[in-house]
């Protein structure tokens with residue numbers, strides 16, 4: 378395969394650093410632009426002789442232009458991530474997730490670089506329709522509930538990307554569904570897996586938010602990354618959105634039971650009201666299941682790692698790094 382110069386924004390983060398690994402292993406030259414707000418240089422420590430880590434913000438338009446000019450292909454993953462961050466600091470999160478993406482897309486348009494934009498299953502909001510197809514309607518709560526600002530900001534990113542695509546910029550959008558695996562962060566998306574693991578290993582109560590009957594499709598990082606790379610290198614991906622998620626639905630209670638059993642924990646499982654964590658008025662989505670037909674047809678992508686297997690690999694990493 379031809380060596381390509383690739384820029385990964387957010388490349389020191391959980392998904393970004395695994396993406397960087399995959400790109401390096403395929404022989405590409407990689408720059409990372411990351412302000413290390415939730416990302417960590419340690420996630421790239423094993424690559425620092427191959428990868429240039431630029432410690433800066435996507436809000437710095439000049440810096441973004443310099444890095445995009447250098448690259449031939451851009452993966453845009455930098456974002457304020459996770460419901461917790463959004464609820465805690467809605468203003469900063471919104472600015473990063475809208476203005477930052479605007480800077481990246483502007484620069485890609487100026488230098489004519491293909492860009493893959495990382496979006497989210499949150500874009501679908503609280504729709505009751507499952508499985509979710511990329512062109513489905515979005516169903517959101519009121520603007521007074523901060524949680525929906527993340528979904529809205531990511532949807533603006535997608536609209537922006539399509540506005541540039543209407544001017545022929547090659548763009549592809551990937552909507553991730555609950556990715557988990559090594560390097561997940563307790564403050565980020567993987568928080569449910571990370572929190573349960575920590576609590577189960579410590580023998581503390583496993584705190585399930587709500588009644589635990591809400592379900593998610595937990596997607597192992599290798600599947601998340603393989604789909605992202607394919608979106609970047611497959612010409613048919615241009616102008617498309619792809620759901621990248623496992624199709625097996627798991628309730629949060631089931632996840633708690635699985636993790637508890639996998640580590641041989643005696644923890645009790647403790648369902649607790651959402652309000653305890655997020656304050657009054659918090660709304661959650663009950664089910665979130667992707668239809669992955671488009672990714673299968675255009676990218677030849679299907680999720681391959683079973684939850685039991687992915688959890689075992691994650692637990693192995695956790696035990697090595699949290700000893």
Ligand SMILES: NC(=O)c1ccc[n+]([C@@H]2O[C@H](COP(=O)([O-])OP(=O)(O)OC[C@H]3O[C@@H](n4cnc5c(N)ncnc54)[C@H](O)[C@@H]3O)[C@@H](O)[C@H]2O)c1
Pocket residue numbers: 386387388389390391392393410411412413414415416417433434435436453454455456457458473477495496497498552553554555556557562565566567
């Ligand atoms: N993990 C998931 O399941 C999931 C689900 C849906 C969408 N996503 C999306 O995937 C992308 C990566 O998420 P992640 O889970 O790896 O989270 P993460 O927090 O580990 O990664 C985000 C990265 O962006 C960096 N960043 C934040 N603000 C920045 C700024 N202003 N300038 C430069 N860098 C900045 C952070 O330091 C971090 O390294 C995000 O766009 C996120 O919205 C993730």
